[in-house]
Amino acid sequence: MQGLNPQQQAAVRHIDTPLLVLAGAGSGKTRVIVEKIVHLIESKGTPARGIWAVTFTNKAAREMAERIGQRLPAERRRGLNISTFHTLGLNLIRREIRTLGLRPGFTVLDAEDSLNLIKSLLQQNESAAGMIEPKEAQWQISQWKNDLLTPSQAMQTSADEVEAACASLYDDYARQLTACNALDFDDLIKRPVELLRDDAEARERWQNRVRYLLVDEYQDTNASQYELVRLLVGKLGRLTAVGDDHQSIYAWRGARPENLSHLARDFPNLTTVKLEQNYRSVNTVLTAANQLIANDPTTQPKTLWSAVGPGEAHRVLVCDTAEDEAERIATDILHRHFKDDSPYRNFAILFRGNHQARLIEQQLRKLSIPYILTGGQSFFERAEVKDAMAYLRLMANPSDDAALLRIINTPRRGIGPTTLERLGQIARERHVHLAAAARSVTAAQRLDSRVHHQLTQFLDWLDATRSRMDEQPAAEAMRGLLEEVDYFGYLREQENSAKAAERRWTNLQDWLEWTERIAVDNDSGESLSLTELVQKMSLLGILEQKTRDQDDNAVRLLTLHAAKGLEFPHVYLSGMEEDLLPHQDCQEDDRLAEERRLCFVGITRAQRSLTFTLTRRRRRYGQWRDVRPSRFLEEVEADLLRWEGIGVQKSEEENRATAAEAMSAIRAMLGKS
DNA sequence: GATGACATTCCCTTA
DNA sequence: GAATGTCATC
Numbered sequence: 001m002q003g004l005n006p007q008q009q010a011a012v013r014h015i016d017t018p019l020l021v022l023a024g025a026g027s028g029k030t031r032v033i034v035e036k037i038v039h040l041i042e043s044k045g046t047p048a049r050g051i052w053a054v055t056f057t058n059k060a061a062r063e064m065a066e067r068i069g070q071r072l073p074a075e076r077r078r079g080l081n082i083s084t085f086h087t088l089g090l091n092l093i094r095r096e097i098r099t100l101g102l103r104p105g106f107t108v109l110d111a112e113d114s115l116n117l118i119k120s121l122l123q124q125n126e127s128a129a130g131m132i133e134p135k136e137a138q139w140q141i142s143q144w145k146n147d148l149l150t151p152s153q154a155m156q157t158s159a160d161e162v163e164a165a166c167a168s169l170y171d172d173y174a175r176q177l178t179a180c181n182a183l184d185f186d187d188l189i190k191r192p193v194e195l196l197r198d199d200a201e202a203r204e205r206w207q208n209r210v211r212y213l214l215v216d217e218y219q220d221t222n223a224s225q226y227e228l229v230r231l232l233v234g235k236l237g238r239l240t241a242v243g244d245d246h247q248s249i250y251a252w253r254g255a256r257p258e259n260l261s262h263l264a265r266d267f268p269n270l271t272t273v274k275l276e277q278n279y280r281s282v283n284t285v286l287t288a289a290n291q292l293i294a295n296d297p298t299t300q301p302k303t304l305w306s307a308v309g310p311g312e313a314h315r316v317l318v319c320d321t322a323e324d325e326a327e328r329i330a331t332d333i334l335h336r337h338f339k340d341d342s343p344y345r346n347f348a349i350l351f352r353g354n355h356q357a358r359l360i361e362q363q364l365r366k367l368s369i370p371y372i373l374t375g376g377q378s379f380f381e382r383a384e385v386k387d388a389m390a391y392l393r394l395m396a397n398p399s400d401d402a403a404l405l406r407i408i409n410t411p412r413r414g415i416g417p418t419t420l421e422r423l424g425q426i427a428r429e430r431h432v433h434l435a436a437a438a439r440s441v442t443a444a445q446r447l448d449s450r451v452h453h454q455l456t457q458f459l460d461w462l463d464a465t466r467s468r469m470d471e472q473p474a475a476e477a478m479r480g481l482l483e484e485v486d487y488f489g490y491l492r493e494q495e496n497s498a499k500a501a502e503r504r505w506t507n508l509q510d511w512l513e514w515t516e517r518i519a520v521d522n523d524s525g526e527s528l529s530l531t532e533l534v535q536k537m538s539l540l541g542i543l544e545q546k547t548r549d550q551d552d553n554a555v556r557l558l559t560l561h562a563a564k565g566l567e568f569p570h571v572y573l574s575g576m577e578e579d580l581l582p583h584q585d586c587q588e589d590d591r592l593a594e595e596r597r598l599c600f601v602g603i604t605r606a607q608r609s610l611t612f613t614l615t616r617r618r619r620r621y622g623q624w625r626d627v628r629p630s631r632f633l634e635e636v637e638a639d640l641l642r643w644e645g646i647g648v649q650k651s652e653e654e655n656r657a658t659a660a661e662a663m664s665a666i667r668a669m670l671g672k673s
Numbered sequence: 674g675a676t677g678a679c680a681t682t683c684c685c686t687t688a
Numbered sequence: 689g690a691a692t693g694t695c696a697t698c
Contacts, residue, residue, distance in 0.1 A: 056688070086688055111687080185688055253687060353685050355690095416674045451674095539688085561686045583685055598686085621684075622689050 004028075004035065011240070011273045012036045015044065015212070018237040018267040020260065022244065024304045025289070025604035026280030026567065029242050033214055034067045036240060040212055041076060049079030050211030052232070054088055056220055058540060060565060061087075064216075085225050087539055089188035094535070096195055096202060105397040105531045107182040108538040112386070113402035114138060114184045120405075120424060121172045131165050141170045145186035146222045146254040148193060172428075180401040180433050189224045196231040207234040217565075218243030218263075222254040230266065237267050245299040249561060249598050251590070257299075278304045280567050280607055282311025288610070288636045289603045295635050296600075298593045308607075316576070316633065317613040318645040322359050325613050328645075329572050330363035332611070333555060336570065337369075344370055348556040348568035350602050352581045356574060357557050370554035374562050384491065384504045385511050389537065391481055392515075394462060395469050396534040399433035411490035413458055419451050435459055474533055475516040482508065560598045563605050571606035573599075576614040576630040599632045612641075 004012065008028060011021045012035045023029035033053060040046040055061045065082045083091070090108070093100060109117070118141070119134045140163070144154045151171035158164040177183065183191065196203045210232045215221070218241040221229070233239045241263060248257035256262075264270050278286055286304045294301070317332075319325040333347050349360055357373060364371045387410055390403035397403075409415045426446070427437035437443055438455050447455070465484075469477050482488075487508070491501040518540065519533050520526070528536065556568065560581075575581060582595035603610060618627050633641065 058688090084688070188688085249686080250688095252685085355684055412675090414674070418674075559686060580684095585685075619689085621682095 004031075005275075005277055007273055007275050007277075008032050008035075011275070012039050014240075014271055014273070015040065016238070018233075018239045018263065018270045019241070020218075020263050020270055020272045021240065021242040021275065022260075022272060022300075022302070023242050023275040024244055024278060024302055025247060025601070026278040026304070026306075027275035028279055029216070029244075029275065030064065030067070030565075032275070033216060033240070033242060034064065034071065036214065037068055037080070038071045041072065046211060047079070048077050049081070050209070051214070052081040052088070052210050052212070053214040053216070054083065054085055054229075055216045056084060058084055058087075060084075060216065084539075085221075085228070086185060086188045089192045089228070090535060090539060092192045092195075092206070093183070093188065096192075099199060099202060100191060100195060102183075103181050103399075105181070105534075107180065107393055107397045107400040107403065108188065108535060109177075109182050109184045109402055110538065111138075111185070113406075116405065117176060117402060118169070118173060121169060121176060123421075124424070124428065125165075125169055125172055131162055132169070137166050137169055140166050141173060142186055143254055144170060145184075145190050146224050148190060148224050148227065175431060176401070176428075179399070179427070179431050181397055181399045182402065186224075189222075189228055193224050193227045193231060196228070203231060203234075206232060207236075212238045212240075214240045214242070216242050217247075219245050219248040219257045219260055220250045220255045221259050222256055226256065226259045226262070237269070239267070244302075246293050246296070246302060246597055247564060247601055248299070249564065249594055249601060251594055274302070276302060276304055278306040278308075280308070281306060281604065282309045282608055284311035284313060284640055285603060285606045285610055288314060288640050289600055291637055291640075292596060292603065292632060292635050293600045296593050296596055298590065299597075304604075312609065313640055313642045314610040314612060314636075316641050316643045317611060318629075318643060319613060319615045320617070322356075322615055322618050323363075325574060325615050326359040326363040329360060329574065329611075329613060330367050330369060332572075333364075333570075334367050334369060342569070343553050344555045345553045346569040347572070348558065348563065348566070348570070348605065349572045349574060350558055350560050350563050350605065351574045352560055352583060352598070354559060356580075360557060360574070364555060364557075371557055372552065372554045373557045374559075382504070382507055384487075384508055387487070388478065388482065388508055388511055391485075392474070392478055392530075392537075393534055395466050395477075396530045398435055398462070398466065401427075401434045404434050408458070411485055411487065411493075414454055415451060415458075419447060419455070422446055435462075469530055473516065473527070474519050474530060475512050478515065479512055560602045564601050567605055567607055569606075569608045570611070571602070571609070572611045572613060573602045574613045576612045576633055577618070578628040578630055580618075581630050581632065596632060596635075599630075 008031070011019065011032050015036075021029065021032060023032070037051055037053065040051055041048055053064060055064060061082050061084055065080075068077055068080065068082070081088070093102070097104060097106075115134060115138050118138050122132065122134055122137065144167075149157070151167060151174055154167040154170055155164060158167050177187070196206060213229065213233050215229060220243075229239065229241075241260075243260050245257050245260055248255065251257060264272075281289075283306060286306055290303055293299070317325070317328055319328055329349055333344070336342055337344060337347075351357060351360075361371065361373065387407055390406040393400050393403040394407070405420065408420070423434055423437050423443065426440060426442050427434050430437065430440070432440075438459060444452055465477075465481055471477075488501070488505050491504050492498065495501040495504070515533075515537075518536060519528050521528055521532075558566075581599060582592055586592055586595045612633065614629055615627055617624055619625075
């Protein structure tokens with residue numbers, strides 16, 4: 001309890017009835033959750049296994065577990081449940097696998113797999129084809145699932161024929177998932193909710209297990225996640241929800257910030273605690289943030305204050321082009337790194353869209369500034385890694401269609417689109433998975449005999465390899481498998497340079513090493529079954545794992561969304577332009593308000609200094625366009641902003657001068673050491 | 674069934 | 689101006 005302010009203490013001590021903590025940016029909310037868990041275990045004697053803490057990202061979960069590790073010895077925290085919503089759902093599904101009608105070894109499809117499945121279904125479904133974009137269908141189906149609607153309910157509520165066609169596609173999609181013994185990400189929440197809602201015994205089982213539930217970033221929960229919370233908590237309502245409506249930035253993917261206010265409706269005995277003291281930022285940062293967010297008509301007023309210090313006015317760098325912007329940010333960081341002796345990890349560059357990162361990366365590399373890029377194409381999304389994953393998934397689940405489709409002709413085996421289309425037809429007619437369809441008599445009749453032979457041989461080889469999987473560790477077996485299919489040969493054939501092939505092969509070696517490492521249970525230290533391993537992999541981002549090992553004294557590049565929850569001494573908010581922030585597709589009221597909150601999140605990441613940057617003209621779809629400064633800059637009092645670079649045409653020369661100065665500082669330092 | 678030239682879309686954010 | 693999709697040709 002030491003070092004907590006009175007509001008934080010109240011939030012920690014309050015345990016028997018539901019509690020909502022409205023925690024402003026930087027007000028120490030993670031600290032409150034951590035201390036509360038410690039309090040529950042140490043002072044209240046709650047068994048660790050009865051405490052469940054839920055976050056939105058793996059990273060946040062890991063960080064929380066780490067901080068609790070610093071406060072409690074291992075034997076006192078054993079059995080504690082800290083995970084994302086999706087991992088919690090997955091664990092529940094695994095324990096209730098029979099009740100849910102799934103077979104062991106079920107697959108969790110990622111977004112790409114699910115999109116591919118939708119594409120192929122769309123080609124078959126005549127009423128839907130041509131009317132719907134695959135991406136739109138995927139988005140709509142996800143929305144329905146997040147709202148807990150079944151295909152038939154979606155059909156009933158659909159407003160026009162396009163939506164009706166989409167609902168029928170949803171029905172196909174759901175059936176196909178069942179046939180493949182597969183789930184998508186949304187199912188990881190939806191299925192547990194349906195189970196707990198309809199099965200009183202299962203509900204009781206889980207309510208007894210979950211003695212105390214803590215939920216972070218509550219404003220980001222969607223309808224189905226809220227339902228899961230309600231079902232797990234039950235009537236006792238031993239719940240702590242922590243959130244901030246000002247940081248609600250995920251409404252576009254189904255989050256319901258109003259879930260914060262619904263808590264009072266659903267739990268009449270709810271207590272609310274507000275945390276407004278900020279421990280992160282200097283006052284100029286908070287003043288700018290407060291002024292900006294005061295324009296948000298959709299959220300409750302809340303004013304942040306801090307005792308950190310006064311702070312300086314924020315710079316606004318007006319640059320000529322995006323290249324110029326990147327160069328100025330990079331030279332500015334280099335300059336301050338040497339002038340103030342400030343390590344690179346103190347700097348973060350934030351942007352709205354991932355595409356903005358490319359130019360900034362180039363400039364940082366030019367000046368040899370180390371950086372870590374979060375988001376963008378992750379290691380896990382690389383084709384070769386996904387191929388290897390698909391092989392591994394097929395080892396665990398022979399009916400995984402998405403995985404089979406991915407590698408059936410990779411490397412080339414002469415099994416092309418026509419064959420797969422016919423096979424798909426058979427599979428759909430009988431509601432079986434593809435491998436089963438290929439084994440059927442119908443397949444033997446309808447397919448070209450040479451191709452059919454090729455196909456069954458490949459399936460036989462898969463089965464034989466699968467039966468050998470138990471004999472050795474997964475990573476070892478996969479190494480052998482990749483050699484047997486001559487994957488390296490395939491890479492050399494695909495890539496035009498030997499170097500590129502080598503690089504992708506190295507990625508696979510990294511993946512094998514990673515597989516080896518995570519094939520062990522975190523708590524017990526026992527090695528995981530193949531099924532468990534595959535499921536763990538589909539939920540973990542390898543990127544985070546990798547960057548943690550590396551030297552992390554580097555400038556951070558992140559999107560505004562990815563920056564939530566983090567803090568940095570020096571923050572650069574790039575692309576402060578109309579149509580970029582706010583984004584061009586977000587002009588209507590509620591979406592504009594969300595853009596403003598996104599900007600608020602960006603500003604409140606800064607501890608000591610904040611620099612906005614924008615350009616005069618920017619290339620878009622290959623066309624040059626004039627740029628107007630973001631309206632959000634106007635919502636901040638003029639006194640707080642110090643504009644630089646207006647009317648200065650020689651900005652390039654200026655930058656060269658700054659860069660030259662910084663470089664000479666480097667040389668001086670190298671000379672000394 | 675594979676391959677390469679042309680056309681079209683996309684530039685938001687994600688568990 | 690990348691990246692994916694479509695179509696014609698071998």
